[in-house]
Amino acid sequence: MAGSKVSSFAAVAFLAYAIIMLPVMARAAAAHSSAPAPAPANDGTTIDQGIAYLLMLLALVLTYLIH
Incomplete structure (x- = not known):
């Protein structure tokens, strides 16, 4: 259960970062x-x-050197 919370948080954090950085890029x-x-x-x-x-x-x- 803890792993799914971490992966869900990582996915949400990535999407938020992507949405925030889109106008900047x-x-x-x-x-x-x-x-x-x-x-x-x-x-x-x-x-x-x-x-x-x-x-x-x-x-x-x-x-x-070899020969």
Whole structure:
């Protein structure tokens, strides 16, 4: 019985929070929708390539140490 009271309270609290936050979130969404997002300065390929080179170097060193 105690578990059902807790889950009922949690459901009511969640619904109350959702109803209260709905206008706040709608205003925030409307305020942010006017300007487009800026273009990314770096697409990450340089970082990915650097990580790949480091992994290849690590594989080369491990291969040398094992043989």
